[in-house]
Amino acid sequence: MEAKNYRPNVAAVILSSKYPFECRVMVAKRTDVKDAWQFPQGGIDEGETPLIALFRELKEEIGTNKIKIIAEYPEWISYDYPAEVIAKKKPKFDGQMQRYFLVRIDDEKSIDLDVKDPEFCAYKFVSIDEAIDSITPFKKDVYVRVLGYFKEKGFI
Secondary structure (H helix, E strand, O other): OOOOOEEEEEEEEEEOOOOOOOOOEEEEEEOOOOOOEEOOEEEOOOOOOHHHHHHHHHHHHHOOOOEEEEEEOOOOEEEEOOHHHHHHHOOOOOEEEEEEEEEEEOOHHHOOOOOOOOOEEEEEEEOHHHHHHHEOHHHHHHHHHHHHHHHHOOOO
C-alpha cells in the first residue's frame, strides 16, 4: 500500500472572549463549499513552526491574530479528503496532518472576514455540541477527538 501524502496544517479552536465564564467556540462557513462549517485552519509554510503558522493563518483567514493560547493538542492528527473533494478540487495531498491549538480571542469585534482571498463568508460562536453538529462530516471524528481531549483536561 502506498504511503499517504499529508499537508502539514494548523487549526484553531477559538474560544470567545467571555471564556472561561462562557464556553463558546467559533465556527466559520466556507465560501467554496455549500453549508460547510469548520474551525479556521491552514497550511504550514516551509520553515514555519506550527505556532508561527497559527498566528499567520488567523490573520489571513479571520483578519486578526489577537489571541491567547490556552492549550495545544499533544500530537499531530490527520484526516483524509473524501472522494468528492478529491474529484472536485484535485488537491496535491491525500489529506491533512494537523496541529490543534485551543485559543481565546481578545475581542470578537476584531474578526474581519473581508480579507484577501476570503475562505469564510460567515462565522458564529456556538456550544461545543453545536460545533460538532455543524462540522463537515469528514472532519467530525477529528473534532470529537480534539474537543474531547480539551474537555477531559478541563480547558473547556
